[in-house]
Amino acid sequence: MEFDPVLIAPRRAHSVAQGFWHDRTINDDLDACVASCPDQMALTALRAESGETTRFTYRELATMVDRVAVGLSRLGVGHNDVVACQLPNWWQFSVIYLACSRIGAVMNPLMHIFRERELSFMLQHGEAKVLIVPQRFRGFDFEKMAAALQPDLPCLKHLVVVDGAGANSFEALLSGPAWEKAPDAQTLLTRHRPGPDNVTQLLYTSGTTGEPKGVMQTANTTMANIIPYARRLHLGADDVVLMASPMAHQTGFMYGLMMPIMLRASAVLLDIWEPLKGIDLIRHEGVTFTMASTPFLTDLARGVDESGLAVPTLRTFVCAGAPIPGALVEHARRVLGSKIISAWGMTESGAVTLIQPDDDDQRAVTTDGCPLPGVELKVVDADGSALPAGQAGKLLLRSCSNFGGYLKRPQLNATDADGWFDTGDLAQLDAQGYVRITGRSKDVIIRGGENIPVVEIEALLYRHPAIAMAAIVAYPDERLGERACAVVVVKPGQHIDLPTIVEFLKSQKVAMQYMPERLIVREAMPSTPTGKIQKFKLRELLLAP
Structure with missing residues (x-):
């Protein structure tokens, strides 16, 4: 394979000189x-279905x-x-x-x-x-x-x-x-x-083009994130890291696979998330740290509360992928006794913003953290001009941990000559530099931390003989953050329901997590004069009482 990580060489000298790239693997x-x-115990892996535990x-x-x-x-x-x-x-x-x-x-x-x-x-x-x-x-x-x-x-x-x-x-x-x-x-x-600049990981991320993009990462780019991440959270060789979030996601890969080895710490893996099994692992393995999306935190806090089984060793829970409800932070702090850390990141960069461990708990509710060393954020308007604190706009990122580019698609790298990467997210910064993600300009729904490729699912729905128009939009969910709703206009004389749509998508070999979980049938779609569907109006419809 010929890799083309064109974003590496232009920033190598600066990244090494600043101490962000460590030139090790x-x-x-x-x-x-x-x-x-x-x-020392390096790795403990539990298979939930069989109960088999393997240790190294x-x-x-x-x-x-x-x-x-x-x-x-x-x-x-x-x-x-x-x-x-x-x-x-x-x-x-x-x-x-x-x-x-x-x-x-x-x-x-x-x-x-x-x-x-x-x-x-x-x-x-x-x-x-x-x-x-x-x-x-x-x-x-x-x-x-x-x-x-x-x-x-x-x-x-x-x-x-x-x-x-x-x-x-x-x-x-x-x-x-x-x-x-x-x-x-x-x-x-x-x-x-x-070498430290060779591509070591190829991880696909869903995009707005309807096809996944292959993110190329190197040892230097991944470690440039993991090292300051661990330092901010005061993690070290005495920590035991639980990873129940999939290691095929950057969260599991960087912080459940790579980070424990870099810290000389211990990793504990769980293949199927079951709260009671998670609680048992935390208690018996002395787990001190974990990172996952909001549903994991919700389940863990509820499981501890209902079972009465305390997890006193669990010092830190980093939660990312969706805003954390204030009530959840309060509940989790009370029953887990852990510090809840909000974070934001991408496959292309790792988790680049986290609140500080000594921040007030409200920071986890109202922000997605502040940048790690080597990370810069900028919020700009439609013309690319920087916006002042408190105003929402496009979020640009310049980070020592940014990826090497998209495999075979350098035209999609979305990185300018000065190294600013267009995240596709909308955000605002406060006076202290903390970021709040306010929306996404890219058309992706995040369900329980899993990106749903909206464009691809919509394209498949248009193939159904009963559907004239289709749109997939998000609606809020307390546990998963978001779920997907299909909004369709049917052809004259036709009828469709949600089970029919699900069976059709199954026949197209679509993953179950990508299925819409709600259906609205309309006579017409709200649209612009040019015919573009106004999804914000559909979202408003879903939020209406």
């Missing part, structure tokens, strides 16, 4: 862990990483080859990324909710050489789906199945044989180690 940190704390010390983790890295090399994976991974929060996910980093390969995390439509595009666009999937997860046969996709993906040479029974199983190909003891192992493990 996750390999350096894992090696340091083995040298300084080999017998740092010494054991590094051995497995080297084993899988050599195994991948045996499959022909080398420098800049893409290894796609559609796994839940299993230990194999962490090991695969670290193994890719050993041999200079690029990991492409894929959400386990993705189905044929999303996967076929991402795997083709990213030219994945290897796809690693679970045999089954939550009742779905991933092996069968992936095998059906492979013939139409000429770059995809290998399908590897965790818990598989055949010759293509993860256990047979990668984690079983002691590949690390082979005579050529050290050569394979060292000859293509990536």
